Amino acid sequence: MTRTVSISLVTLGDPLAMTGGYLYHRRMAELAPAYDARLTFASFPSVAFPLPALAARRVLRTVRDQRPDVMLIDSICAAFLAPVRMPPGLPVAAILHQPPGGIDHGRPRALAQAVLDRWTYRRAARLLVASEPLGAELARQGFGDRLVVVPPGRDVPEPPPGPAADLRAGTGAALLCVANWLPRKGVLDLLDAVAALPDGAARLHLAGDEDADPAYAARVRRRLGERDLAGRVIRHGRLPKEEVARLYRDADVFVLPSLREPYGTVYGEAMAAGLSVVGWRAGNLPHLARDGREGLIVEPGDVPALTAALARLCADAGLRDRLAAAARLRAEEFPTWEDSAAVFFGTLRELTPERPAGPT
Incomplete structure (x- = not known):
């Protein structure tokens, strides 16, 4: 019988937060039993940088109390472990959803954090990265010998039963954007684009955490209150994953003009649901969808x-249908969550003395 491998994932703040990295970790925790594994969390307090580092020894005591076979460090908190000694004899790996230095910080913090992140990664036996482009960036920084690409899955839960909702509401098409309100997500650019559409062209549906960045959220709310967007945007806020799946099912087009997505889970989900995607030629999107x-x-x-x-796309249903069919077909090449979990847990099991792998 295969021995259960215990993994302690060190992260920052609430593991139930509604962002891509946290959702990735929770999905892996849900799938762990099928791969003879158990994944638990140990969290740094979510306070201003670099104050979480003061809790490093306490967090490591929590890890020791969990008695894991492997400690897995989330890239969001890697910098805070740089100054401390890792528990002796405990294999260490890291899961990277962002490059060293992060992606949502000003230049001074990013430069300082990048040095600390890399210091921590040099002590990890494996670096699990969320996309090929992110892996290539880490390889250029000298980490190519320990990289394993483990992208998120494309599949989403089944939407709740019931008839499709009329998201168009009398317009030509229903546009969907699933994103937390952060500057790099381009929500303001999207609102400007929608405001410039012909009257009756589309209804835009926004789903995501509206308070992820309070200063940016205030700007978004002010823009939403302007006359040229009156009646054009529906806000859904944070939704459970089943309700997001319902929006994927009932929308016509997915749009996210994000400047930097290490993977872009929502693009893959939207494509798997049969939606064409619109966005900037940036981040990982050009690796997922091809223009035209x-x-x-x-x-x-x-x-x-x-x-x-x-x-x-709003004016040409035939074009929408052709791109959507191609998007669904292309998404079949993307991994499912089960595919990714097999690589995730197989890689971490290799760091323990016993190495059998595979789901039960």
């Missing part, structure tokens, strides 16, 4: 081009 094949990809920051792309 599975979606319309425009140059970063070109809001008139974003408006034109949305206008084309």
